[in-house]
Amino acid sequence: MTIIRKRGWEMPEHLATPEDVYLNRRKVLAGMAGAGALLAGGVVSRRAFAEDDPSAGLYPVTRNPAFALDRAVTDEALATSYNNFYEFGSHKQIARAARALPIRPWAVVIDGLVDTPQTIAIDDLLRKVPLEERLYRLRCVEAWSMAVPWSGFALSDLVRLAGPQAGAKYLRFETFNNPSVASGQKQSWYPWPYVEGVTLEEATNDLAFVATGIYGKPLPRQNGAPIRLVLPWKYGFKSIKSIVRITFTDTRPVSFWEAIQPAEYGFWANVNPDVPHPRWSQASEEVLGTGERVPTQLYNGYAEQVAGLYAGLEGETLFM
Ligand SMILES: Nc1nc2c(c(=O)[nH]1)N[C@H]1C(S)=C(S)[C@@H](COP(=O)(O)O)O[C@H]1N2
Numbered sequence: 001m002t003i004i005r006k007r008g009w010e011m012p013e014h015l016a017t018p019e020d021v022y023l024n025r026r027k028v029l030a031g032m033a034g035a036g037a038l039l040a041g042g043v044v045s046r047r048a049f050a051e052d053d054p055s056a057g058l059y060p061v062t063r064n065p066a067f068a069l070d071r072a073v074t075d076e077a078l079a080t081s082y083n084n085f086y087e088f089g090s091h092k093q094i095a096r097a098a099r100a101l102p103i104r105p106w107a108v109v110i111d112g113l114v115d116t117p118q119t120i121a122i123d124d125l126l127r128k129v130p131l132e133e134r135l136y137r138l139r140c141v142e143a144w145s146m147a148v149p150w151s152g153f154a155l156s157d158l159v160r161l162a163g164p165q166a167g168a169k170y171l172r173f174e175t176f177n178n179p180s181v182a183s184g185q186k187q188s189w190y191p192w193p194y195v196e197g198v199t200l201e202e203a204t205n206d207l208a209f210v211a212t213g214i215y216g217k218p219l220p221r222q223n224g225a226p227i228r229l230v231l232p233w234k235y236g237f238k239s240i241k242s243i244v245r246i247t248f249t250d251t252r253p254v255s256f257w258e259a260i261q262p263a264e265y266g267f268w269a270n271v272n273p274d275v276p277h278p279r280w281s282q283a284s285e286e287v288l289g290t291g292e293r294v295p296t297q298l299y300n301g302y303a304e305q306v307a308g309l310y311a312g313l314e315g316e317t318l319f320m
């Protein structure tokens with residue numbers, strides 16, 4: 001695949017991030033004579049203000065040095081303009097369409113086999129958890145990768161807030177379902193809403209992360225605002241975006257891609273260079289923005305932290 005890099009001022013509108021739009025409009029505002037000009041003009045649309053995120057003041061957060069990388073962080077403009085988010089289309093340039101997603105009010109339902117079922121507003125949740133930044137690799141099942149500075153909190157903190165009951169074995173995550181803003185969801189052959197799942201043991205592993213920010217700012221919508229999962233040892237499709245519900249359950253969830261094509265996408269989806277996708281090799285990956293292909297690593301380089309989770313499960317299809 002070809003990634004055409006342009007300088008910021010050459011960027012076509014459809015690649016501009018919401019932040020670019022917001023900042024540019026603020027510059028316009030700053031250059032105006034004052035409130036009179038603002039009232040007279042109608043130059044600044046309401047959208048410019050809607051782009052502002054009420055959690056912006058929380059970022060940047062302190063980087064946790066325990067999660068460092070051996071490679072350069074992907075350019076922000078690329079990571080925020082080359083996205084998989086099928087709710088807004090089956091191509092990568094969904095950032096503009098995703099601007100239609102309302103991200104406030106936003107609440108996450110936590111239910112199922114928990115002591116403290118709750119519906120928690122995103123800004124209340126953000127006050128209850130310690131935020132930090134982590135640098136993680138992201139390896140898409142399509143054999144490309146990025147290196148991303150996520151801000152957010154350990155998934156284990158959320159598990160603690162929920163208080164799993166004895167029977168809880170899995171967490172099932174669900175994305176919003178709103179075909180009126182997400183045109184991809186009008187395509188009824190997909191099993192909307194997007195669903196993903198992990199075991200409770202995976203959820204409490206140190207690496208399992210809930211992202212609410214990226215590049216020292218709140219998540220833009222195309223990257224899964226206001227809250228998404230990040231599981232760096234698994235293929236990117238497990239890192240479900242724009243979560244509205246987390247259900248603790250005794251039943252293994254069937255995820256979105258597994259429901260569509262179980263011969264190609266399984267529950268575990270751990271990265272493994274030796275297990276090809278039925279239609280392509282997983283041995284190497286294109287590191288986006290670098291023009292390089294590098295060998296893919298077992299568990300995406302995180303074997304030391306996660307291999308133990310799968311001891312005794314060798315009979316399972318762990319790597320698709
Ligand atoms: N709800 C939802 N979450 C999703 C997807 C999606 O289509 N819908 N795509 C997944 C895939 S395939 C990848 S590679 C990552 C991409 O995350 P990024 O756009 O932040 O890089 O999001 C994952 N989460």
Ligand SMILES: [Mo]
Pocket residue numbers: 084139140141142235236237
């Ligand atoms: Mo992906």
